[in-house]
Amino acid sequence: MGKSIVITSGKGGVGKTTSSANIGTALALMGKRVCLVDLDIGLRNLDVVLGLDNRIIYDIVDVVAGRAKLAQALVKDKRFDDLLYLLPAAQNTDKTALNEDEARAIIDELKPDFDYVLIDCPAGIEQGFMNAIAGADTAIIVTTPEISAVRDADRVVGLLEKNPLQEESHIVINRIRPHMMDEGDVMDIDEITHHLGVPLLGIVVDDDEVIATSNHGEPVVLKTDNPAGRGYRDIARRLEGETVPLMNIQTAKPSFWSKVASWFKRG
Amino acid sequence: MQAVVLRGNQDGYQLAIDQSADFEAVKTGLRELLDNLSADAEATVKISFDVLTGDRLLSADQNRQLEAIVSEYAGFSIHKITANVMTIEEAFYLKEQDNVHLLTQTIRNGQRVEMKGDVLFLGTINEGGNLTTSGNLYLLGDVMGVVHAGAPSFEDKLIIGDLHQAQQVRIGEQINIIEADQLAADHKTVAYVNDLHTVTYGHLHELKEINPKLYHQIGG
Incomplete structure (x- = not known):
């Protein structure tokens, strides 16, 4: 029996979909059978980030409405032999096309066949959020080092405390810019973790290649030397129970002589 | 003019219904005609009619009533009921296609x-x-x-x-x-x-x- 994990945040644009795609891909790279479920009905993106958008024939609403069987709607990622699947969201309807019981039934049907069922939650805390947490065993709350994102994450933690899941939630701090954290312009990792009072699952640095790779439909974890990709791989290893030390994100302090050299640099 | 007229040509036998006649008159006209015919016709030959309703569309219920009358006579049956006209809905469908x-x-x-x-x-x-x-x-x-x-x-x-x-x-x-x-x-x-x-x-x-x-x- 697999574990179902909802990836949520409250706030939009913090990287829920990117994190879902990358954590799912990282787990598949470790040989786990993973099903990614896109519950952002009406504004689906997970298929695009994974480069599977042209392969969608049926979606989750077709399954609920009985127009297709669950197995017909699953889109297989050919890059991972039989390990990574996507259940796409519908695009021509909205969040109310699904209710909690229907969402839970689908997740429960997927769990026996996969090691992990990752649920990509829509932004907001309305029906879409309720559907996403309905079938989840645990949650990963994605936030960024911005006050607004942390505020919304705090709200989500509160909602999850009211409707407790089977296992304790974790946070992932995404889009970290190391130099800003060094200079104290944004909350640092310990501050955020302490403020939210939820254990930290991992950190991911902000990197141009995250956007570049997702535009090409291939998650950044596939790049072995990318720091953001490493962040996601570490998260996957921790989910599997490994003890992985937190990545060092301190920027190298410029030495005295490099500072002197920079005075003479043009532009 | 009679409400129902029997016609015959190379396509077979047709019952032409006067489009301006009252439907009750059509029914009695049809009965009279079939009574006369069954008295004349040889019992061994079964005749199938095409019913032509002219510029009038009969409702499904009216079609059933005509079929019921004809089915009372062993020697006769209705092959099909056709009109020269169609509903606007059907016309739009044809046009769309x-x-x-x-x-x-x-x-x-x-x-x-x-x-x-x-x-x-x-x-x-x-x-x-x-x-x-x-x-x-x-x-x-x-x-x-x-x-x-x-x-x-x-x-x-x-x-x-x-x-x-x-x-x-x-x-x-x-x-x-x-x-x-x-x-x-x-x-x-x-x-x-x-x-x-x-x-x-x-x-x-x-x-x-x-x-x-x-x-x-x-x-x-």
């Missing part, structure tokens, strides 16, 4: 446009957009979404246009996922379903071999 519809809008992500009959499409279909019709699709605009001809299950339909950027090409029940570099950027691409029931691509100059029926329909 025959026309080539002109469509110029942009079909965006998540939008689905459903048409009947052949469609000449001059707009743009963005990624995630879907254009579906029961007939053929002639595409002059940019197609980056899903196009579906012959919905739901007519595999003799065609899609003509530049399909190299499309996500999926669907004809009838067949679906083809377009891979990068699968098709050339060519406005004269013809997508069709072959004898093996898979979506195949040809060129406009092969169209006569691909689908001779289309030429027949145009009259070329």
Whole structure:
């Protein structure tokens, strides 16, 4: 029996979909059978980030409405032999096309066949959020080092405390810019973790290649030397129970002589 | 004039119903006629009538009443009931099936446009957009979404246009996922379903071999 994990945040644009795609891909790279479920009905993106958008024939609403069987709607990622699947969201309807019981039934049907069922939650805390947490065993709350994102994450933690899941939630701090954290312009990792009072699952640095790779439909974890990709791989290893030390994100302090050299640099 | 008149020609026997006659008069007229006929006709020959209602559409209930009357006579039956006219609804349906519809809008992500009959499409279909019709699709605009001809299950339909950027090409029940570099950027691409029931691509100059029926329909 697999574990179902909802990836949520409250706030939009913090990287829920990117994190879902990358954590799912990282787990598949470790040989786990993973099903990614896109519950952002009406504004689906997970298929695009994974480069599977042209392969969608049926979606989750077709399954609920009985127009297709669950197995017909699953889109297989050919890059991972039989390990990574996507259940796409519908695009021509909205969040109310699904209710909690229907969402839970689908997740429960997927769990026996996969090691992990990752649920990509829509932004907001309305029906879409309720559907996403309905079938989840645990949650990963994605936030960024911005006050607004942390505020919304705090709200989500509160909602999850009211409707407790089977296992304790974790946070992932995404889009970290190391130099800003060094200079104290944004909350640092310990501050955020302490403020939210939820254990930290991992950190991911902000990197141009995250956007570049997702535009090409291939998650950044596939790049072995990318720091953001490493962040996601570490998260996957921790989910599997490994003890992985937190990545060092301190920027190298410029030495005295490099500072002197920079005075003479043009532009 | 009598409400029901018996006529015979090379197509067989017809019962012509006066379109201005009251329906009750039609029923009694029909009974009288059949009474007379059954007295004359030889019992061994069964006669099947075409009922012509002229410029009047009978309701389904009225049709049943006429059929019930005829079925009382062992030697007679009704082959079919036809009128010279049709409902506006039926006329629109026929018109829709025959026309080539002109469509110029942009079909965006998540939008689905459903048409009947052949469609000449001059707009743009963005990624995630879907254009579906029961007939053929002639595409002059940019197609980056899903196009579906012959919905739901007519595999003799065609899609003509530049399909190299499309996500999926669907004809009838067949679906083809377009891979990068699968098709050339060519406005004269013809997508069709072959004898093996898979979506195949040809060129406009092969169209006569691909689908001779289309030429027949145009009259070329």
